[in-house]
Amino acid sequence: MTRFWRHAGLAAAFALALTGCGNDIRQSPLRLATAAVVDLVRPDTPSVDARAQLTPELIASAPVSILLVIQQQEDVGFTLLANSANLGVIEWRNTAGQSILRRDGIVAGTRGFGFDRMTTDVTGLIRALATGGADGVVRVNRIIDGAGVIEAHRFLCNVRLVGTETLTIYGRSYDTRTYTESCDGPGGRFTNRYWVEASGTIRRSVERITPELGDFEFVRLND
Amino acid sequence: MPRWTRAALFAVTFVAGGVAQAQIAGVRSINTYGVPGLIETPSAQMQPDAELTTSLTLLSNDIGRGQLAFQILPRVEGVFRYASVPDFLPRGNGEFTRTYDRSFDVRVQLLEEAGWRPAVTVGLQDFGGTGIYGAEYLVATKSFGDLTVSGGIGWGRLGGRGSFGNPLGVLDDRFDDRPGFDFGQGGDFSLDRLFRGDAALFAGVQYDVTDRLTFKVEYSPDEYRVEQARGRDIIDPETPLNFGVDYAIRPGIRLGLQAIQGTAVGLTFQFAANPRRAPLGSGLEETPRPVTLRPDFRENPEVWSRGWVANPAGPAAVRTALDAALAEADLELVATRLDATQAEIRFRNRRYTTESQAIGRAARAATAALPPSVETLILVPLNAVGTAGSAVILQRSDVERFENAPDGAAQILAASRRVDAVALPNEGLVTEPEAYPRFRWALGPYTATTTFDPDNPFRIDVGAQLSGRYQPAPGIVLDGAVRQKIAGNRDEYDRRSNSVLPRVRTNTYLFAKEDGPFIPYLTANYIFRPAPDFHGRLSAGLLETQFGGVSAEVLWKRDGSPLAIGAEVNRVRQREFDMAFGFRDLDATTAFVTGYYDHGNGFLSQLAVGRYLAGDEGATYALAREFANGWRIGAYATKTNVSSEEFGEGSFDKGISLRIPLAWMTGQQTQTGAGFTIQPLLRDGGARLNLRNRLYPLVRDQSAPDLSDDWGRFWR
Numbered sequence: 001m002t003r004f005w006r007h008a009g010l011a012a013a014f015a016l017a018l019t020g021c022g023n024d025i026r027q028s029p030l031r032l033a034t035a036a037v038v039d040l041v042r043p044d045t046p047s048v049d050a051r052a053q054l055t056p057e058l059i060a061s062a063p064v065s066i067l068l069v070i071q072q073q074e075d076v077g078f079t080l081l082a083n084s085a086n087l088g089v090i091e092w093r094n095t096a097g098q099s100i101l102r103r104d105g106i107v108a109g110t111r112g113f114g115f116d117r118m119t120t121d122v123t124g125l126i127r128a129l130a131t132g133g134a135d136g137v138v139r140v141n142r143i144i145d146g147a148g149v150i151e152a153h154r155f156l157c158n159v160r161l162v163g164t165e166t167l168t169i170y171g172r173s174y175d176t177r178t179y180t181e182s183c184d185g186p187g188g189r190f191t192n193r194y195w196v197e198a199s200g201t202i203r204r205s206v207e208r209i210t211p212e213l214g215d216f217e218f219v220r221l222n223d
Numbered sequence: 224m225p226r227w228t229r230a231a232l233f234a235v236t237f238v239a240g241g242v243a244q245a246q247i248a249g250v251r252s253i254n255t256y257g258v259p260g261l262i263e264t265p266s267a268q269m270q271p272d273a274e275l276t277t278s279l280t281l282l283s284n285d286i287g288r289g290q291l292a293f294q295i296l297p298r299v300e301g302v303f304r305y306a307s308v309p310d311f312l313p314r315g316n317g318e319f320t321r322t323y324d325r326s327f328d329v330r331v332q333l334l335e336e337a338g339w340r341p342a343v344t345v346g347l348q349d350f351g352g353t354g355i356y357g358a359e360y361l362v363a364t365k366s367f368g369d370l371t372v373s374g375g376i377g378w379g380r381l382g383g384r385g386s387f388g389n390p391l392g393v394l395d396d397r398f399d400d401r402p403g404f405d406f407g408q409g410g411d412f413s414l415d416r417l418f419r420g421d422a423a424l425f426a427g428v429q430y431d432v433t434d435r436l437t438f439k440v441e442y443s444p445d446e447y448r449v450e451q452a453r454g455r456d457i458i459d460p461e462t463p464l465n466f467g468v469d470y471a472i473r474p475g476i477r478l479g480l481q482a483i484q485g486t487a488v489g490l491t492f493q494f495a496a497n498p499r500r501a502p503l504g505s506g507l508e509e510t511p512r513p514v515t516l517r518p519d520f521r522e523n524p525e526v527w528s529r530g531w532v533a534n535p536a537g538p539a540a541v542r543t544a545l546d547a548a549l550a551e552a553d554l555e556l557v558a559t560r561l562d563a564t565q566a567e568i569r570f571r572n573r574r575y576t577t578e579s580q581a582i583g584r585a586a587r588a589a590t591a592a593l594p595p596s597v598e599t600l601i602l603v604p605l606n607a608v609g610t611a612g613s614a615v616i617l618q619r620s621d622v623e624r625f626e627n628a629p630d631g632a633a634q635i636l637a638a639s640r641r642v643d644a645v646a647l648p649n650e651g652l653v654t655e656p657e658a659y660p661r662f663r664w665a666l667g668p669y670t671a672t673t674t675f676d677p678d679n680p681f682r683i684d685v686g687a688q689l690s691g692r693y694q695p696a697p698g699i700v701l702d703g704a705v706r707q708k709i710a711g712n713r714d715e716y717d718r719r720s721n722s723v724l725p726r727v728r729t730n731t732y733l734f735a736k737e738d739g740p741f742i743p744y745l746t747a748n749y750i751f752r753p754a755p756d757f758h759g760r761l762s763a764g765l766l767e768t769q770f771g772g773v774s775a776e777v778l779w780k781r782d783g784s785p786l787a788i789g790a791e792v793n794r795v796r797q798r799e800f801d802m803a804f805g806f807r808d809l810d811a812t813t814a815f816v817t818g819y820y821d822h823g824n825g826f827l828s829q830l831a832v833g834r835y836l837a838g839d840e841g842a843t844y845a846l847a848r849e850f851a852n853g854w855r856i857g858a859y860a861t862k863t864n865v866s867s868e869e870f871g872e873g874s875f876d877k878g879i880s881l882r883i884p885l886a887w888m889t890g891q892q893t894q895t896g897a898g899f900t901i902q903p904l905l906r907d908g909g910a911r912l913n914l915r916n917r918l919y920p921l922v923r924d925q926s927a928p929d930l931s932d933d934w935g936r937f938w939r
Contacts, residue, residue, distance in 0.1 A: 022665035024692065084513040089627035097509025101627060108627060111511070111939070114890055115504030118938065121629035140629060144505035147273075147498055148577070148851030150632055150935035212504060 051077040056171035059221045066221040067092045069100065072206070073214035079221075105202030105220070106194075107209065115212035118142045118150065128159035129179055129196055135159075139183055143210060153187030167195055167203055169219055174203045187211075247271075250495045252429065252437055252469045252477060255280040256348065256356070257290025257302055258330060261427035261441040262465040262481045262489075264381070266373040267344035267364035269332050270294045273848070275496045275856065283488040284458050285309040289680065291879070291901070292328075293856055295848065298335070301858070302328035303879055303901060305675050308355065308450070310457055319455060323677055324355050325903040341365035347417065348380070355449055356380060359418050360425075373441075374426035378418050383446035384463050386421035427465075439467040443484070461485035498854035503890030505939070512551065512587050514626045517595040517619075527595045529563035538653075541592060546655065548588035554581060557605055557697075558654040560647075565599035567647060569611065575936075576853050576886050576894060578604050578924045582615055583937035586622050593619075603644045604925060608750045608916070609659075609697035610758070611644035612925020613782045626938065636934045641782050641927060643755045664691040669706055673713055673735070674901050677872070684711030684735070688743075700916075703745035703765075708738065723869055724907035725809060727769075727836035731905055733800045734769055741802035743768050748916055756781045758918045767913040768802055770795040770811070770836075778918040782926040785821040789919055790814075793912055795836075811836045813912060819919055821928050825849045827857075836910040839863035843876075843909065851933045853884030853896055861909030869908065876909035878902035 050068060059066065065082040080092035080100055089108050093099040098112035104126050110116045121140040128134040137157045145151045159181045167174045176195035183190055190208040197203055206217045249271040254260030257278040259268040270276060274294040281287050287307040294300050304326045310319040326349035336342040341363040349356035362375030378389070379401065391398040401420025427441025442463050450457035462485035469479040469491075479491035520527050531537035538561050545568065546556045553574040560567040568589060572581035582602050589600050600622070603614045621638040625631040669688040674681055690704035713735040720729035746764035753759045758778045765771040772795030780787035792814040799805035815833030822828060829845040841863025849855045860877040867874040882898035885891075923929050 022663070022667070024663035024665040024690070086514055086516060086623070086626050091510075091513050093510055099510035103627070108629075112507060112509055113504075114507050118505075118935075119627070119629045119631060142629065144935055144939065145499060146501035146504070146852070147854070148505070148933065148936065152630075210504075 049077045050079045054079070054170060054221070059170050062222055065223050067100070067102075068219040068221055070217040070219075071213070072217060100216075100218075102218075104200075105205070107205075107207050107216070107218070110209055110213075113209070113213055115210045116143065117209055118144055125157065125159060125181060128181075129194060129202075130200065133159045133161045133179065137181075139181075139185075141187065141210075153185060155183035155185035155187065157181050157183040165195060169203070169221065176203055183208075190215075247474050247495060247500070250274065250475065252439075252479070253278055253292075253491070253493050255282075255288065255479075255481060255483075255489055255491055256328070257288070257292045257304065258300065258328065258346070261373065261429060261439045262467045262483065263443045263445050264373065264375070264377075264425045264427055264441050265330070265344070265346055265348075265360060265362055266371070267332060267334075267336075267342035267362045267375075268371075269298060269300060269330075269342075269344070270495075271497060271499075272297045273498050273850070275498070277494040277496070278491060280489055280491045282483065282490075284486075286457070286487075298332035300328075300330045302330075304328065304349070304356070305680050306355070307680075308457065310455060311355075311450075313453060317454070322355075323675075323680070324353055325675055326350075326353065326356055336365060339365075350414075350417065354416065357416060358382070362425075369431040371429045371431075372426075373428070374424070376422050377425055377444060378420060378422050379416065380445050380449070381425060382421050382423045382444065383448060384423060384444040386423040386444070389418075389420060389422050391418055391422075429469075435471040437469040439465075439469065439481075441465050441467075445484075447484070458484065459486055498850045498852065498856075498887070501852060501887050501890075503888075505936075506886065506892060507890035508892045508939075511584050511939070512548070512591060514587050514623055515591040516623055517590075520595075529596045531594050531596070532561070532563045537594075541594065542653065542655070544592035545589065548592040549585060552584040552588050554585055554588070555658075556655050557609070557658045558652050560601075560652045561597075562651070563596050565601060566593055566597050567601040567603065567614070567652070569603040569605055569652075571605045571609070573607075573894065575892050576884060577851065577933040577936045578930055579934045580892075580936035580939050583939065586617055587626075590619060590622060601647070603647075605697075606921055606925055608700050608748070608921070609694060610750050610752060610922070612922050613641040613927070613930060614644040614647055615930075616640040616642065632935050632937050635937055636931060641930070643782060643926075645752045645755045659694060659696050661694040662691070664689070666690075671711070671713065671735075672899060673716070673731075673905075674899065675903050676716060677718065677904070678716065679712075682711070682713045682716065684708050684713045686711070698750045700748040700750070701746070702748070702915075704743050705740050706743055707740045714738075722871060722907045724837040724839070724865065725811070727797065727809070727811060727907050728905050728910045729907050730797075730800070731769070734802060737801055739801065741768075742804075743802070744915060746915070750916065750918070750921070753777070758922050760916060760918050762914070762916060765798065765804075766793075766795065767915070769798055770912055771798055771806065772796055774912070774914060776918055778922070780819075780919070780922060780926060782930075783928065785823070785928060787819040787919060787923070789817045789819070789917075791817070791914075791917075793914075795912060811838065815911075817919075819923075823928075825851075829859075831911075835861075835863055835908070836912065837865070837907045839865045839908050841865075841909065843911070845880075847880070851935070852887050853882070854887065855880070855882040855898075857881075863909050865908035871904075871906050871908075873904035873906055876902070876904075876906060 067080045070077045080094050082090055083093040084091045089101050089103045091099050091101055101109035106122045108120045109118055119142045124137040128137050135158045137159050139155045139157050141153045143151050162180050163178050165176055165178050176197055179194045181192040192207045194202050195204040204219050206215050209216050251259035251268045251270055258265050260266045272294055276292040278290045289305045292302040306324045309321045311322040312320045314320055328348045330344055330346040332344045334343040343363045346360050348358040358380035360375050360377040360381050364373040389398045398419055402416050423444035425444050429437055429439040431437050443465050447458045447460055465483050467481040471477050475495035477493040481489035483489050518526050542559055549556045555571040557571055558569040570585055575581040585602050598619050600617045601614050603611045605611055617639050625634045628634055666689050669686055671684045686706055686708040688704050688706045692702040694700050716732040720726050722729045744765055746762050749761045751759045760776040762774040774793040776791035778789040794812050797807045797809035813834050815831045817831040820828045825848050827847045832842045834840050843861040845859035847855055847857030857880045862875050879901040882896050884896040885893050
């Protein structure tokens with residue numbers, strides 16, 4: 001009996017220990033690893049795709065700018081709200097802590113998605129879109145590689161005006177000119193697409209973020 | 224990203240490292256010895272840089288081999304092997320018993336494959352062990368689309384079947400004969416056998432049927448002489464031809480099946496991991512607070528007023544705001560020195576893997592809390608015990624300007640300055656009331672492992688640990704822990720020590736037999752900055768599980784210098800095996816001078832010269848490859864004035880260390896990692912104290928080059 005209770009006590013102590021308590025529990029690798037695994041296998045709260053929730057009325061009544069993002073690889077749609085601006089770059093952010101940085105409507109960086117793009121030099125692309133297209137436009141994407149070091153990927157891109165299109169987005173129509181940006185470089189080959197209004201506003205775009213994250217589609221819902 | 228996606232990403236790509244294709248580019252199929260090759264013979268191919276290949280081969284004749292291979296440089300690979308061979312060691316009565324053997328390989332690619340030129344590699348197999356698998360080779364490999372052809376010349380184990388006189392004999396007669404196999408103590412680098420004796424040729428081809436399926440066939444010169452010598456009957460080769468098939472189950476996970484010498488069947492598992500292929504990229508931590516911009520001075524000059532300093536409540540309100548902003552970034556404000564134009568902010572980072580990310584987040588928090596008149600930010604990250612290293616000085620306008628600049632990380636680094644925080648004035652520094660005294664405690668699990676001992680490759684104890692840490696002031700730390708083992712098998716090791724040296728480590732198994740609660744450590748520490756570029760430490764108490772006493776250390780480390788030099792002296796006594804407060808009658812005084820040198824590109828050398836626990840004198844050299852994400856893979860060797868015979872099995876102390884950061888695996892920022900050392904044999908020669916607070920690992924992140932090398936995460 002003594003032996004039984006000893007083992008029962010030890011098992012209880014271990015269960016308690018695995019749960020972890022105190023004001024310094026973050027440092028235990030076993031507890032952290034256990035928590036990570038539990039977090040991964042725990043049933044997720046079903047999240048509703050933003051595309052199923054958005055309505056023209058909801059968009060019209062929104063007091064802030066909204067960006068619809070569709071992560072094409074996962075076919076997941078979610079919205080981001082304009083959070084801050086600094087020297088021409090607007091940070092769009094959601095409550096999960098993810099964000100997209102856009103300069104003149106073009107992705108300049110991402111945060112919180114894992115295989116993020118840290119920064120982009122899109123000066124040449126902005127100029128090309130404003131002047132009806134150009135060849136040999138330089139784009140530099142910077143990422144933090146798996147080892148934690150900044151890696152710059154330089155691409156040469158051809159920006160072409162390919163036509164016009166009237167977009168209908170939740171009941172509103174927008175006349176746009178469509179551009180493709182075909183890029184080639186040591187970091188791969190991809191084609192982005194932009195739907196640009198006469199004012200210069202990029203109403204919609206499909207842009208490669210990183211090879212691992214694939215293409216994101218962006219739709220500016222208001223403003 | 225939805226949780227199921229993260230789970231799937233994690234599960235599928237933990238080993239593979241975040242790739243979607245059937246195979247990872249550049250990862251080579253291995254032979255049964257864990258290196259790129261066919262079945263028993265190697266190829267000249269190399270794995271991708273920094274590849275860590277874990278493999279296990281099980282043969283039908285009950286031979287097992289586990290290997291850990293690391294691509295140290297793009298053209299240099301190192302291997303540690305643990306083998307289990309049945310019926311090998313003679314008992315003396317005509318019977319044999321199983322042996323567990325540890326060995327090392329190194330391979331160097333002399334030529335890369337290019338055009339019509341094949342790759343050429345020279346390799347030493349089992350050169351640092353007993354020599355059971357000892358072989359040397361020169362091999363060439365050429366790929367023709369999906370067909371890869373390899374051929375080479377081998378010595379030792381690869382110089383058996385069809386052998387001929389050593390061509391190197393034309394250089395020196397000593398190459399003609401290979402000294403006999405001598406099991407001995409093992410562990411010596413058998414330089415007198417390298418490329419000696421008869422040589423033989425080997426060749427083979429592999430064909431990639433698909434990007435997952437590979438067929439292999441080879442001619443092997445290995446006659447398994449060792450396995451048949453002295454009456455052993457482990458394997459009886461019937462043919463020199465070996466056949467194999469290899470299938471990639473998932474990216475980074477391969478399964479191989481081999482028919483060996485017409486008499487055995489083998490199964491090989493290959494697991495690929497690479498510090499450069501993080502399963503979740505650069506991390507999933509939340510977006511930082513953006514830089515808060517100040518209003519334009521010309522439009523709002525009154526907001527830029529310096530009057531807040533004179534306001535009795537002004538600085539206190541700023542400190543409160545700063546505390547809150549830093550807390551939002553998971554940083555702890557410890558002390559501040561504020562004036563109208565500059566702010567010194569001392570903070571503690573207990574979350575972020577790199578100091579640069581913590582500094583970046585602290586800078587953004589500062590822009591949210593400080594009045595516009597403050598232009599200069601002096602950010603001082605404190606280490607775990609509360610002492611400072613370098614202070615990073617930033618201009619607030621640079622923080623505002625470079626936040627979203629395409630090359631913002633490099634630009635903010637170029638615009639920053641660093642000074643030793645010791646040089647900063649203490650006058651006006653206000654310590655937060657809750658910063659000290661500080662008490663932290665935790666109840667959690669612990670594990671203790673023993674790897675690759677002579678009877679078992681892996682032993683582990685698991686249990687509960689109650690730990691506490693009290694800091695009455697910066698640099699003063701009283702810490703301790705109590706552990707209770709719940710389950711484990713470390714106590715099953717029962718080889719009585721035969722050491723002729725003072726038994727400073729060979730009694731480890733007696734400590735592992737303790738079933739009751741025990742104290743792994745209980746110490747009082749004073750860590751301080753005696754002068755610019757210098758760090759000091761005094762410790763006393765139960766310093767580690769096996770020794771208690773006093774310890775003193777001083778370290779010179781200048782910001783920006785790749786070199787650091789430390790000196791330590793310890794006077795200790797061995798603890799009782801119950802790891803309570805008692806001591807045994809075994810005293811030791813150890814002292815070392817240690818040089819640390821950062822070679823750049825992630826390579827760190829460490830050379831310690833001095834007196835070890837058993838009274839022996841000598842040196843320990845350690846070389847590690849480190850990655851900015853916290854991965855660390857290293858090897859060390861210690862040679863002292865103890866002879867191989869006095870040292871015992873293994874001949875001298877050596878080992879491999881590995882640390883994998885948890886953040887790399889989970890994508891969440893944490894400073895915690897899983898680390899272990901593979902020390903093939905625990906002997907008394909070359910033994911050092913396992914001190915918890917050695918200065919170099921404690922302070923190295925607080926100054927360049929470590930601080931600036933990791934700067935890419937500043938804007939993360």
